[in-house]
Amino acid sequence: MRSIAVEKxxxxxxxVLNGEPVFLMATLDQGFWPDGLHTAPTDEALAYDLRMHKAMGFNSVRKHIKVEPDRWFYWADRLGLLVWQDMPAMNTVNPSTAARAEYEREMKEMIDEHAGHPSVAMWVTFNEGWGQYDQARIADLAKSWDPTRPVNNMSGLNCCGAVDGGNGDIADAHGYPSPALPQPDGKRALVSGEYGGLGLAVPGHAWAVQQSYIAVDPATYTDDYLARLDEVRKLACKGGxxxxxxxxxxxxxxxNGLLTYDxxxxxxxxxxxxxxQEALVRDASNPVVAGCPAT
Incomplete structure (x- = not known):
């Protein structure tokens, strides 16, 4: 059995994974498809996105505002990826009593159904304040339902009116295009739960849109990506x-995908x-992060 936790x-x-520090390098994975929207066309398609994570040196994936079918988790298990699993958010402010009860029922169902997958490494109970309420209580509920995994009470606690519950195991800030970390509280592990968003339209493989996040030159796309990754490395030296x-x-x-929609x-x-990315994960998974400037 593997273990995943936050420890000093x-x-x-x-x-820490199995008692050893691990740096979680992930993508945001919304799981959309141009033909089936929420439904992948084939099992191989489900596996393809996860295989591409491995091919590009990621060791984690954040499943964003969606719960996938069990075959997706099967592939994550088999490929050895660590999953940050979001609870799908409510698109409302100050949700009703009935909506809150349903949210909690569905969150428990999500946790109960997927707790047996070793790939699942974190539960994310809210994102950027969407539908937020009783943040600390909800994080405590998730932890009571699964005490074996870290809980992230608010991904993007610095964004969009989000209110940090102040508890859980992870403190999570968003930054675009550069990554960001929240202020340390001495209790929670710090992560940059979203960053980047470098937009590149590939003719013949893109929807017709007016704009998309941070536009980059195709000739410098990889260099621009690696420049942002260097910023991630610097944050690892500061406790990320x-x-x-x-x-x-x-x-x-x-x-802003690494892959086109098709x-x-x-x-x-x-x-x-x-x-x-493999070098970053290796260096940042040491008890003392390697490659940091002398202080």
């Missing part, structure tokens, strides 16, 4: 435990991305 290493809260690049594939008008084009240089 040399006085700093760190994410993980980062989530937005995102694995384009989604309709969001053209999955036919891989935008960056895969070999360069993999080498850099």
């Amino acid at each position: 290493v040399n006085g700093t809260p760190r994410t 435990n993980g980062a989530v690049y937005t995102q694995i594939s384009d989604v309709e008008g969001e053209l 999955r036919r084009i891989v935008k960056p240089d895969v070999e360069r991305i993999r080498a850099a």
Whole structure:
């Protein structure tokens, strides 16, 4: 059995896998498809996105505002990826009593149904304040239902009116295009739960849209990606435990994927991305992060 937790290493809260520090390098994965929307066309398609994570040197994936079918988790288990699983958010402010009860019922169902998958490494109970209420209580509920995994009470606690519950195991900030970390509290492991968003439209493989996040030059796309990754490395030297690049594939008008929406084009240089990310994960998973400037 594997274990995943947050523990202090040399006085700093760190994410640890089987008792050893691990840096969680992930993408934001919304799981959309141009033909089936929420439904992948084939089992191989489900596996493809996860295989591409491995090919590009990611060791984690944040499943964003969606719960996939069990075959997706099967592939994550088999490929050895660590999953940050979001609870799908409510699109409302101050949800009703009935909506809150349903949210909690569905969250418990999500946790109960997927707790047996070793790939699941974290429960994310709210994102950027969407539908937020009783943040601390909800995080405590998730932890009571599954005490074996870290809980992230608010991904993007610095964004969009989000209110940090102040508890759980993970403190999570968002930054675009550069990654960001929240202020340390000495209790929770720090992560950048979203960053990047470098937009690149590939003719013949993109929806017609007016704009998309941070537009980049195709000739410098990989260099631009690696420049943001260097910023992730600098944050690892300041106590960062993980980062989530937005995102694995384009989604309709969001053209910031590493893959096009139809999955036919891989935008960056895969070999360069993999080498850099594997080096980052290796260095940042040491008890003392390697490659940091002397202080």
